Amino acid sequence: MTRLATCACGSIRVTCASEPTKVSVCHCLDCQKRTGSSFGVAAFFDRDTVRIEGPTKSFSRQSDSGFPVTFHFCPDCGSTVFWKPQRKPGAVAVAVGSFADPDFPAPTQTVYSERRHSWLDMCD
Incomplete structure (x- = not known):
């Protein structure tokens, strides 16, 4: 399956030609x-x-792991669409909201749950 993520104005297009290896909710x-x-929600894909x-x-x-993370955003609309964690050089993380697909696969993990807003109840 091929999935397309874009920024709000459509200038950035990220085409993912595989299923995500992981979908993660981050409360940091x-x-x-x-x-x-x-929170943020990221889908991780093999970079190739x-x-x-x-x-x-x-x-x-x-990042808290000591490795830098580089976030890429649109210079026109400001949407952060993807990022590259140096800790995982073979991966690209894509903001799930950039896919604008309510049927996108659900998160499989949460991180930094201790910083989760108390009124949130997801992925427990």
Whole structure:
């Protein structure tokens, strides 16, 4: 199955020619700030099955594991569409919301649950 993720304005197109290896909900404070929401949801794909088109700007930050993560976002609309964790050089993480697909596979794990907002009840 091929899946297409885009930014809000459509300038960035990420075509994933496989199923995700993992779908993860992250409750860390950095993901909360990055998304402007209470959590982030990422689908991880093997890098060699992902094609990225369009201009991006990037922002890198250290992760708790000590490895940097580089986030790529649209220079026009600001949507963060994908990121590359240096800890997993063979992977690309794609923001699940960028697929705009309510039938996208459900998360299989949560991380940083201790920072989860108390009113959330998912993936327990």
